[in-house]
Amino acid sequence: MTDEPDTRLVPGDDASADAPAEEAVVEEAPLDERMSLNPDFVRAVDDAVEVEDAAEVRRLTAELHPADVADLMEQMQEGHRGGLFTLLGDAFDAETLVELDEDVRDALVEAIPNDQLALAVAELDTDDAAFVIENLDEDDRAEVLAEMPVRDRLALQAAFDYPDDSAGRMMQREVFAAPAFRTVGEIIDRLRGQDDLPERFYEIYVVDPTFRVVGVVPLSRFLKAPRDTVIETLILEDHPLVRDLMDQEEVAYLFEKYNLISAPVVDESQRLVGMITVDDVVEIVHEERDEDMLALAGVDREEGGLSIPVRQVARSRFTWLSVNLLTAILASFIIGLFDATIAQAVALAVLMPIVASMGGNAGTQTLTVAVRNLATRNLTGANAIRVVTRETIVALINGIAFAILLGVAAGFWYDLAGYGEAGDGLILGCVLAAAMIITMVCAGLAGTLVPLGLQKAGADPAVSSAVFVTTVTDVVGFFAFLGLAAVFLVGR
Amino acid sequence: MTDEPDTRLVPGDDASADAPAEEAVVEEAPLDERMSLNPDFVRAVDDAVEVEDAAEVRRLTAELHPADVADLMEQMQEGHRGGLFTLLGDAFDAETLVELDEDVRDALVEAIPNDQLALAVAELDTDDAAFVIENLDEDDRAEVLAEMPVRDRLALQAAFDYPDDSAGRMMQREVFAAPAFRTVGEIIDRLRGQDDLPERFYEIYVVDPTFRVVGVVPLSRFLKAPRDTVIETLILEDHPLVRDLMDQEEVAYLFEKYNLISAPVVDESQRLVGMITVDDVVEIVHEERDEDMLALAGVDREEGGLSIPVRQVARSRFTWLSVNLLTAILASFIIGLFDATIAQAVALAVLMPIVASMGGNAGTQTLTVAVRNLATRNLTGANAIRVVTRETIVALINGIAFAILLGVAAGFWYDLAGYGEAGDGLILGCVLAAAMIITMVCAGLAGTLVPLGLQKAGADPAVSSAVFVTTVTDVVGFFAFLGLAAVFLVGR
Numbered sequence: 001m002t003d004e005p006d007t008r009l010v011p012g013d014d015a016s017a018d019a020p021a022e023e024a025v026v027e028e029a030p031l032d033e034r035m036s037l038n039p040d041f042v043r044a045v046d047d048a049v050e051v052e053d054a055a056e057v058r059r060l061t062a063e064l065h066p067a068d069v070a071d072l073m074e075q076m077q078e079g080h081r082g083g084l085f086t087l088l089g090d091a092f093d094a095e096t097l098v099e100l101d102e103d104v105r106d107a108l109v110e111a112i113p114n115d116q117l118a119l120a121v122a123e124l125d126t127d128d129a130a131f132v133i134e135n136l137d138e139d140d141r142a143e144v145l146a147e148m149p150v151r152d153r154l155a156l157q158a159a160f161d162y163p164d165d166s167a168g169r170m171m172q173r174e175v176f177a178a179p180a181f182r183t184v185g186e187i188i189d190r191l192r193g194q195d196d197l198p199e200r201f202y203e204i205y206v207v208d209p210t211f212r213v214v215g216v217v218p219l220s221r222f223l224k225a226p227r228d229t230v231i232e233t234l235i236l237e238d239h240p241l242v243r244d245l246m247d248q249e250e251v252a253y254l255f256e257k258y259n260l261i262s263a264p265v266v267d268e269s270q271r272l273v274g275m276i277t278v279d280d281v282v283e284i285v286h287e288e289r290d291e292d293m294l295a296l297a298g299v300d301r302e303e304g305g306l307s308i309p310v311r312q313v314a315r316s317r318f319t320w321l322s323v324n325l326l327t328a329i330l331a332s333f334i335i336g337l338f339d340a341t342i343a344q345a346v347a348l349a350v351l352m353p354i355v356a357s358m359g360g361n362a363g364t365q366t367l368t369v370a371v372r373n374l375a376t377r378n379l380t381g382a383n384a385i386r387v388v389t390r391e392t393i394v395a396l397i398n399g400i401a402f403a404i405l406l407g408v409a410a411g412f413w414y415d416l417a418g419y420g421e422a423g424d425g426l427i428l429g430c431v432l433a434a435a436m437i438i439t440m441v442c443a444g445l446a447g448t449l450v451p452l453g454l455q456k457a458g459a460d461p462a463v464s465s466a467v468f469v470t471t472v473t474d475v476v477g478f479f480a481f482l483g484l485a486a487v488f489l490v491g492r
Numbered sequence: 493m494t495d496e497p498d499t500r501l502v503p504g505d506d507a508s509a510d511a512p513a514e515e516a517v518v519e520e521a522p523l524d525e526r527m528s529l530n531p532d533f534v535r536a537v538d539d540a541v542e543v544e545d546a547a548e549v550r551r552l553t554a555e556l557h558p559a560d561v562a563d564l565m566e567q568m569q570e571g572h573r574g575g576l577f578t579l580l581g582d583a584f585d586a587e588t589l590v591e592l593d594e595d596v597r598d599a600l601v602e603a604i605p606n607d608q609l610a611l612a613v614a615e616l617d618t619d620d621a622a623f624v625i626e627n628l629d630e631d632d633r634a635e636v637l638a639e640m641p642v643r644d645r646l647a648l649q650a651a652f653d654y655p656d657d658s659a660g661r662m663m664q665r666e667v668f669a670a671p672a673f674r675t676v677g678e679i680i681d682r683l684r685g686q687d688d689l690p691e692r693f694y695e696i697y698v699v700d701p702t703f704r705v706v707g708v709v710p711l712s713r714f715l716k717a718p719r720d721t722v723i724e725t726l727i728l729e730d731h732p733l734v735r736d737l738m739d740q741e742e743v744a745y746l747f748e749k750y751n752l753i754s755a756p757v758v759d760e761s762q763r764l765v766g767m768i769t770v771d772d773v774v775e776i777v778h779e780e781r782d783e784d785m786l787a788l789a790g791v792d793r794e795e796g797g798l799s800i801p802v803r804q805v806a807r808s809r810f811t812w813l814s815v816n817l818l819t820a821i822l823a824s825f826i827i828g829l830f831d832a833t834i835a836q837a838v839a840l841a842v843l844m845p846i847v848a849s850m851g852g853n854a855g856t857q858t859l860t861v862a863v864r865n866l867a868t869r870n871l872t873g874a875n876a877i878r879v880v881t882r883e884t885i886v887a888l889i890n891g892i893a894f895a896i897l898l899g900v901a902a903g904f905w906y907d908l909a910g911y912g913e914a915g916d917g918l919i920l921g922c923v924l925a926a927a928m929i930i931t932m933v934c935a936g937l938a939g940t941l942v943p944l945g946l947q948k949a950g951a952d953p954a955v956s957s958a959v960f961v962t963t964v965t966d967v968v969g970f971f972a973f974l975g976l977a978a979v980f981l982v983g984r
Contacts, residue, residue, distance in 0.1 A: 035732075035746060038874035065730060067749045075874040101870065176712075187681075191715050201712045201755065202694055215821075220668075220693045220713040223683050238557060254527060254661035256778075257559045259755060259771040261694065278770055282777075286748075290777070293785040295537060296852060297860035304861055306870055306879055313882070314889040317857050321850060321890060326900075328849040333783040335842045342834070342841050349841035350828045353966075356845070357820040361790060365809050369796055372782055378593065378798055381531035382567040387798055390805070397806040398813060406817075474845075486764055 005033045030064060042075045047468055049080040049331055054087040063087065064264065070099035071110070081490040094120040098128045103305035106135045114140060118147030125199070126152075127172040129281060130159040134169075167251050168244035170284075171274030174198035177205045177230050180214050185227030205264045205272055206231055212270045213241055218261075241266050244273055248284050253377070255281040261469065292375055292462040296368060298324065323467050329357070332473040338482035343491045348417040348482060351432060355481045358402060359439035359473035366391050366447025367469050371462050374455055388448045395444025399437040407433030420489070427489050435481035439473060446472040478482075529560065534567045541572040545659060546579040562591035565600070570799055574603045576956065586612040590620045595797035598627045608630060610639030617691070618644075619664040622651040626661075633667060650687030652876060659743050660736035662776075663757040664767030666690035669697045670723050672706050677719030692768065697756045697764055699722055704762045705733055708755075711749050733758050736765055740776050743867070747773040784867055784954040788860060790816065815959050823966040825846070829972035838981045839911040840974060843902055843924060847973045851931035851965035858883050858939025859961050866947055880940045887936025893928040912981070919981050927973035931965060938964040 030041045041060070048056040061069055073081050085092055085108065097105055097120065104186050109117060109132060121129045121144065129152070133141055141160075145153050155173050162168030178187045186205065191197070204222055206215040213234030225234055240254055242265045254260065255278060259364070265274040291301040298320035303313055335342070335352070342349050370387070373379035379387055411429025412421060420428070450468045451461035509672065525631040533552070540548040553561055565573050565588070577584055584592045589612065601609060601624060611620045613636065621644070625633055633652075637645050647665050654660030668689055670679045679696065683689070696714055707727030717726055732746050734757045746752065747770055757766040781795040795805055827834070827844070834841050852973035862879070865871035871879055903921025905934060906912055912920070942960045943953035 015795065034742060035749065037871065037874065042872075042874040065750060067751075071749075071869070074870055075872055077878075126764045144848075147726070188715065192718055194716075197712070197716065199712075200710055203551070218692055219715065220689070220691075223680060223711065223715075224689060225685075226684055244859050250526060256774065257527065257563075258557060259559075261692075261770065267606060278774075281773060282748065282770075285774070286777070286781070289781045289785070293781070293788070293864060294860055296785070297788070297856045299857050299860055304864055306861075306865055306875065306882070310882055310885050310889070314886045317854070317886065318890050318893060320857070321853055324853045325846070325850065325894070328846040331845055331849070332842050335845070339838045339842060343838045346835045346841075349834050349838075349844075350824050352841075353823055353827065353845060353970075354820040355849070357823070357943050357966075359819065361813055361816045362809070364789045365791050365812065368786055368791055369798075372785060372796055373798055377528050377563070378566055380534075380567055382529065382530065382534040383798065386569075390802055393802050394806045394809060397802070400809060402813065402817070423515065435799075474849075478845075 066095035094123040180232040295462040341486040356477035363443035363469040398439030403433035403436040439477040558587035586615040672724040787954040833978040848969035855935035855961040891932030894926040895925035922978040931969040
């Protein structure tokens with residue numbers, strides 16, 4: 001589909017194609033046709049940083065967008081990132097820091113001398129500046145703040161007075177507001193003179209004399225109106241406001257639900273204090289979705305990046321694997337209860353992982369669907385019972401299907417392989433089939449009830465559900481299969 | 493954090509609080525403080541639809557945003573959705589169709605009579621209209637198109653001429669473009685007269701006389717400029733254009749990477765044909781992330797919704813469970829090779845699931861990190877070797893840690909439980925430890941190499957990786973543990 005490279009307005013990316021013919025080496029463009037960095041380009045920069053060739057580093061990266069420089073930093077050798085920053089010097093665009101993945105940014109920001117960091121951060125909007133230095137330790141952050149111009153410092157300190165993950169922390173303080181009684185013409189005239197406007201904005205916030213927000217007017221609606229229109233008459237109905245103390249998850253939900261591009265942030269008396277734009281929100285939504293996906297697999301979000309030190313990754317994964325070990329040991333304990341049964345019919349040991357594995361997979365399917373629909377708020381109190389019923393019926397149907405399939409196959413195999421006496425195959429088949437149905441139904445129930453219960457209890461269903469569900473499917477799977485076998489196959 | 497309800501400009505949501513005191517029943521507001529629908533409210537609408545009380549249905553939903561009506565439809569009983577549409581009649585906002593989840597939308601659109609659907613769809617922008625009817629079968633779609641006004645029909649037919657999932661299909665045809673030589677003042681005057689402008693837009697596309705795009709000017713930049721500024725001088729450097737044939741995944745990547753709010757869509761000769769806005773892109777990004785998360789758990793995206801018929805869900809999950817069954821049978825086969833060994837030392841059957849389970853979990857952790865970083869293009873040819881090495885080292889470290897922990901525990905347990913002769917515990921501990929290290933390292937290798945290999949081969953690493961990785965960890969886990977036990981513990 002994308003065999004045609006996309007088009008750019010500025011010929012920056014293929015600047016190297018314009019290189020004089022004398023140059024022997026034909027360089028690859030930094031970006032390939034999918035707009036990803038070329039591995040050869042990354043290596044070229046790595047090499048230039050290695051030999052500390054500042055001119056070459058600047059030449060190579062001159063035409064890159066900050067987002068591409070950020071990608072470059074993420075993909076180059078970890079030891080070279082600080083070097084790239086230093087070699088670029090004043091050619092380094094502070095926006096790059098905003099575009100970096102959290103793990104890379106935190107490591108780089110830690111490594112940069114505080115005075116240079118203060119210079120870079122002062123170029124950014126308050127929301128971006130706060131974002132870049134929020135994970136610095138207290139001392140470093142104070143030092144960076146001390147090096148900044150007074151006005152930026154005060155704005156940043158105000159941002160840090162808001163709780164982590166609140167709208168107040170996310171917002172930028174640069175906003176454009178207009179009094180409700182002004183006309184379109186007056187506002188345009190005022191806009192043309194003002195120099196402390198946000199760099200980009202999409203809506204005009206209409207305020208009363210006490211700076212309370214009375215409405216939102218999209219710029220396109222504003223532009224279509226005649227000069228003498230009073231701005232108050234252009235206000236959009238039903239545009240939500242964001243409270244400064246609102247959690248960022250709620251902010252993201254509002255933006256997504258109502259397709260917002262930006263929203264005014266207000267304090268408790270509905271006074272305008274800032275603005276949140278969709279690009280900041282998109283980051284958060286992605287982080288949260290990634291968090292759910294990683295959490296289901298037992299990985300901390302902070303640890304999903306590729307630049308975390310090995311020791312830290314190993315430690316964080318160890319924690320989850322330890323929890324999983326408890327589940328595994330519990331399963332072993334169940335098996336241990338039946339060791340005499342297994343000793344009499346070793347075929348049970350051969351077959352038992354099938355039951356547990358099928359149950360585990362069916363549970364994971366159900367669980368993932370439930371977690372996703374909880375996150376998107378499609379699974380709620382209003383339809384929980386219906387969803388649990390649906391998943392249980394699905395589990396029952398598939399349980400019966402696999403019970404028949406595996407019961408028959410295992411029965412024949414047992415007789416043919418000469419494990420038991422004649423006729424035992426039939427019993428084993430029935431035992432396996434019954435265990436399969438029981439396990440699958442429990443998987444369906446656990447896969448929905450566990451995340452619903454955790455959510456109700458105020459826990460994050462993505463983080464802890466998987467262990468519980470696996471425990472249920474393992475314990476039920478082994479217990480049902482070995483227990484039934486002990487009674488009907490071996491115990492006769 | 494969100495104990496304070498958010499603020500709304502229009503008192504719609506608590507309209508019921510204004511109800512006269514005579515009314516005996518105190519109704520809950522439709523939305524709770526997290527802006528989700530109240531289950532009681534959903535039930536009230538369900539009840540009103542049940543008894544076909546059109547007036548009550550209209551009263552209950554009168555103040556709801558289309559996004560909330562969509563949520564309501566998703567959460568109410570499936571059989572009532574068509575009823576809600578019919579009872580609302582002309583009070584039904586066509587935007588609601590756009591906001592619905594795909595499975596609900598497709599079922600509803602299928603159920604609505606084609607002439608009523610045509611009426612609703614004609615109200616929408618081309619991109620939304622195409623989106624709503626794209627999954628209708630050919631005949632129904634043709635019928636709906638035939639019922640629409642000529643101009644809308646032509647625009648929609650042009651959209652369907654583009655391939656599925658292309659930028660041309662996603663874009664809206666309503667755009668605002670200005671010739672490069674015009675001044676800000678002239679453009680504002682023209683804007684005020686024009687009536688076929690897009691409802692919302694964020695940028696002005698600057699074109700040459702042949703309608704080729706020469707640049708993009710954000711509205712806020714445009715508004716700050718004096719009246720006599722020529723628009724060409726305001727063009728943003730480096731704003732990407734989107735080719736009409738570009739795949740939607742690439743479009744989403746561009747928007748995300750460069751924090752775009754909207755972008756012009758051009759044909760092969762760089763002529764302006766449409767516009768894509770960030771809200772459409774956000775939908776796609778979410779769909780794709782969800783797809784990855786569901787695929788890792790063996791669930792088709794189309795089947796991640798809550799309104800798919802049970803039979804369809806069961807069939808689709810059955811497919812994945814069958815694939816998983818092959819893995820489980822392969823694992824059983826490996827165990828079967830060692831049935832004589834297990835018969836001699838039944839403790840092996842008790843312990844063997846621990847090795848496979850730990851390997852499986854370590855593999856899933858690594859795999860999920862790899863799949864996520866492939867999707868965000870952080871894992872590339874430039875750093876693949878480094879990432880594989882890192883993951884293998886992490887696996888080795890945790891393998892050794894759990895080897896020591898479990899080896900010692902299992903050794904003591906074996907002796908204390910009286911399974912073998914004196915001294916056998918030590919051997920069993922060493923066997924378990926060695927098997928654990930081997931399995932974990934293989935899990936780390938498979939967890940990165942499998943998705944990298946699949947991606948290289950052009951397959952979607954999220955969809956098929958999990959089976960391969962589980963197969964590797966199961967086979968290696970059982971083979972290493974039972975094989976070593978056969979040689980060193982039983983075979984002496």
